[in-house]
Amino acid sequence: MRRMNSAAGSFARRLLAWWDVHGRKNLPWQRARTPYRVWVAEIMLQQTQVRTVVPYFEKFVARFPDVESLARADLDEVLHLWSGLGYYARARRLHLAAGVVVRDHGGSFPAAAADIRRLPGVGRSTAAAIVAQSYGRRAAILDANVKRVLARRHRVAGAVSSSAVADELWRLAESHTPAERVADYTQAIMDLGATVCRRTRPRCADCPVRADCLAHAAGDPERYPGKAPRRKRRLERSRFFVVVDPDGACLVEQRPPGGIWGGLWSPPERAAGESVSAFLEHAGIGAGAVDEVREAGVFRHGFTHYDLDVEPVYVRLKTRPASVREGAGRWIDPADHRLGFSTVAARLVGVTTLFATSKSGA
Numbered sequence: 001m002r003r004m005n006s007a008a009g010s011f012a013r014r015l016l017a018w019w020d021v022h023g024r025k026n027l028p029w030q031r032a033r034t035p036y037r038v039w040v041a042e043i044m045l046q047q048t049q050v051r052t053v054v055p056y057f058e059k060f061v062a063r064f065p066d067v068e069s070l071a072r073a074d075l076d077e078v079l080h081l082w083s084g085l086g087y088y089a090r091a092r093r094l095h096l097a098a099g100v101v102v103r104d105h106g107g108s109f110p111a112a113a114a115d116i117r118r119l120p121g122v123g124r125s126t127a128a129a130i131v132a133q134s135y136g137r138r139a140a141i142l143d144a145n146v147k148r149v150l151a152r153r154h155r156v157a158g159a160v161s162s163s164a165v166a167d168e169l170w171r172l173a174e175s176h177t178p179a180e181r182v183a184d185y186t187q188a189i190m191d192l193g194a195t196v197c198r199r200t201r202p203r204c205a206d207c208p209v210r211a212d213c214l215a216h217a218a219g220d221p222e223r224y225p226g227k228a229p230r231r232k233r234r235l236e237r238s239r240f241f242v243v244v245d246p247d248g249a250c251l252v253e254q255r256p257p258g259g260i261w262g263g264l265w266s267p268p269e270r271a272a273g274e275s276v277s278a279f280l281e282h283a284g285i286g287a288g289a290v291d292e293v294r295e296a297g298v299f300r301h302g303f304t305h306y307d308l309d310v311e312p313v314y315v316r317l318k319t320r321p322a323s324v325r326e327g328a329g330r331w332i333d334p335a336d337h338r339l340g341f342s343t344v345a346a347r348l349v350g351v352t353t354l355f356a357t358s359k360s361g362a
């Protein structure tokens with residue numbers, strides 16, 4: 001490695017020496033580090049932890065091994081492979097961006113950071129991670145882990161959502177990023193944030209940069225980075241009608257394209273007060289077709305900024321109606337379909353094939 005004499009160089013050198021011994025080197029996207037694979041991994045890793053992402057990533061790239069196959073895919077199948085990972089706008093934008101790469105770049109993932117940043121869903125840090133990790137060019141990243149390490153190392157006060165704090169952290173990220181071994185450095189600082197400089201109870205005794213970490217010296221690392229004032233969580237409530245025909249097929253509707261579950265499929269969701277008879281009438285299901293109605297216990301699902309109380313109503317039919325009246329309803333076999341389901345929808349229809357979920361947004 002080229003000599004790095006400055007304090008910033010010393011930071012990178014110590015981090016790389018630590019990573020050589022302790023870093024993660026067998027993550028699936030570190031094998032065959034193509035821009036496409038790094039891009040998919042970086043999008044999945046936004047807001048989701050590595051151990052949750054790994055099985056999703058492996059399944060996703062096995063089905064869509066390159067950008068052309070992703071661009072050609074049906075959005076339903078993309079969302080199906082994303083089911084349970086949460087923050088589904090990421091999947092919609094990934095699919096959209098694959099189309100842009102095929103249309104505007106002839107199917108070759110762009111190499112210029114400016115072109116990468118123009119892709120839907122790609123911000124400055126994600127573009128830099130792709131440039132550094134797949135092309136090996138110097139580019140500074142600033143994901144949540146890196147923000148935490150740098151805010152503590154330099155004791156940068158204030159919430160990371162403030163643009164002044166973000167500007168300062170970007171300046172520090174740029175100054176620490178070395179010209180050599182940039183892919184390893186990028187992985188090293190993310191690993192340090194994920195495994196040593198943890199959000200709570202950082203393991204400072206094991207940290208390679210503790211000698212000049214200002215927050216460690218002051219004994220207050222957990223104060224950094226500062227948090228934005230908490231918004232009051234709101235509570236919503238909905239009824240979900242889980243209608244099952246005599247063969248076990250379940251009625252699902254596609255949700256509108258925007259919003260937290262945009263494009264996913266779900267048992268019909270209605271306002272909390274909607275009666276069973278009003279729902280059946282709307283759906284065009286005659287009362288004579290109903291075998292049994294059972295209201296199950298309410299459960300709460302947490303999103304990032306609010307909670308949803310889910311009221312499941314199970315409706316078993318004696319006969320399936322020839323058609324359902326409203327929405328884009330479709331009958332599916334809950335154990336065998338290629339549609340995108342949220343964790344809540346999967347729980348409602350008893351789909352058990354999902355992986356472990358991310359902590360919120362699922």
Ligand code: SF4
Pocket residue numbers: 149152153196197198202203204207208209210211213214215216221
């Ligand atoms: S010394 Fe502690 S607070 Fe400072 S960077 Fe290392 S783990 Fe984080």
